[in-house]
Amino acid sequence: DGGITQSPKYLFRKExxxxxxxxxxxxxHDAMYWYRQDPGQGLRxxxxxxxxxxxxxxxxxxxxxxxxxxKESFPLTVxxxxxxxxxxxxxxxxxxxxxxxxxxxxxxLTVT
Amino acid sequence: AQSVSQHNHHVILSEAAxxxxxxxxxxxxxxxxxxxxxxxxxxxxxxxxxFSGDPLVKGIxxxxxxxxxxxxxxxxxxxxxxxxxxxxxxxxVTVGGATNxxxxxxxxxxxxxx
Numbered sequence: 001d002g003g004i005t006q007s008p009k010y011l012f013r014k015e016x017x018x019x020x021x022x023x024x025x026x027x028x029h030d031a032m033y034w035y036r037q038d039p040g041q042g043l044r045x046x047x048x049x050x051x052x053x054x055x056x057x058x059x060x061x062x063x064x065x066x067x068x069x070x071k072e073s074f075p076l077t078v079x080x081x082x083x084x085x086x087x088x089x090x091x092x093x094x095x096x097x098x099x100x101x102x103x104x105x106x107x108x109l110t111v112t
Numbered sequence: 113a114q115s116v117s118q119h120n121h122h123v124i125l126s127e128a129a130x131x132x133x134x135x136x137x138x139x140x141x142x143x144x145x146x147x148x149x150x151x152x153x154x155x156x157x158x159x160x161x162x163f164s165g166d167p168l169v170k171g172i173x174x175x176x177x178x179x180x181x182x183x184x185x186x187x188x189x190x191x192x193x194x195x196x197x198x199x200x201x202x203x204x205v206t207v208g209g210a211t212n213x214x215x216x217x218x219x220x221x222x223x224x225x226x
Contacts, residue, residue, distance in 0.1 A: 033214075040121065042202060042216040043156075058213070090156065099144045099163070099206045101214055103156040 003027065004104035006091050011109045013085075021076045021107045023091030031094040032074040033101060036060060036087045043090060049074055078109060085111045114139045114207050118217035125193050126225050133188040133220050135177075135203035145186040146204040146214070147177055156202070162186065173197070195226045 004025045013019045025032065031050045035043040045058030049068040063082025068074055074093075078085045088108050092101040117136045125131060137143060147159040160171025167179040177188045186203060203217040 035216075040218055042116075042118075042218040043204075043214075044216070045213060048213065092156075099214075100146070100158055100161060102158075103148075105155050 004091060004093055004102060006089075006104040006107050008107060009105065011107055013109070013111050015111055016080045017111075018077055018079050019085075019109065019111075021078065021089055021091075021109070023074045023076065023104060024072055025074075025091075025093045025102075025104075026072060027093055027095075027102065028071070029093035029102070030071070030096050032068070033092040033094070034058070034064075034066065034074070034076045035090045035092065037090055037106070038087050046076065046089075078111075085109060114205065114215055116203055116205050116215050116217040118201075118203055118220050120220045121218065122221045122223075124223045124225065127195055128192050129224075131188070131190040131193045131197070131222070133201055133203075133222070135186045135188065135217060136184050137186070137203075137205045137215075138184065139205065139207045141207065144206045145177070145179060146206075147171065147175070147186075147188050148202045148204060148216075149199050150202070150219075151199045159188070159201070193222075193224050195224050198222060198224045 007022045033048040034046040044060050047066040049055035065077045090106045091104040094101045115138050119134045145162040149159045150156045162169045162179045170176045200219050200221050202219045204214045
């Protein structure tokens with residue numbers, strides 16, 4: 001059963017702690033993306049990776065970091081430098097032949 | 113900078129009413145256009161897409177959208193909505209074809225009353 005998995009579904013952290021969100025895909029897609037969804041703001045691109053060992057900043061990369069050591073995995077770390085980390089985080093991957101992106105179920109992060 | 117505007121933030125309709133959700137983008141070059149839908153508690157999923165050819169595209173569940181280049185618009189339509197269409201709808205655009213980055217609108221929350 002192909003798809004994108006994100007874990008955990010809900011995550012709670014104290015302010016000042018770094019936290020890593022997992023994203024795994026078995027669709028054999030080269031490109032992967034991280035978005036942040038806030039009410040009334042749509043989805044905003046945090047980071048993206050078009051190939052293993054390479055990634056680029058999106059529109060709101062400050063306070064986040066990523067790695068892409070394997071094609072299947074694109075973890076996102078929310079660092080303590082992110083001023084407003086509480087949000088819904090979505091991971092996506094893209095078929096090479098098209099611009100269509102496939103999304104995971106998301107992780108809701110709450111930082112208090 | 114490129115942007116996508118969805119002017120309807122919250123729409124409430126009765127079942128069987130017709131739906132049109134507006135989407136405008138700001139970019140003068142080649143675009144690829146998408147509508148995504150997020151049903152309550154479910155993944156964001158593709159509703160329909162336009163790359164080239166016939167500007168009227170049909171998607172899943174009876175939805176369609178028309179690309180009007182002169183108006184920079186890609187409005188979503190459905191002739192008769194159902195309660196199960198209650199969801200949030202996002203318009204998205206890729207520009208220039210170079211980076212494959214999707215630019216999303218702010219979303220429209222549709223509530224269909226039975």
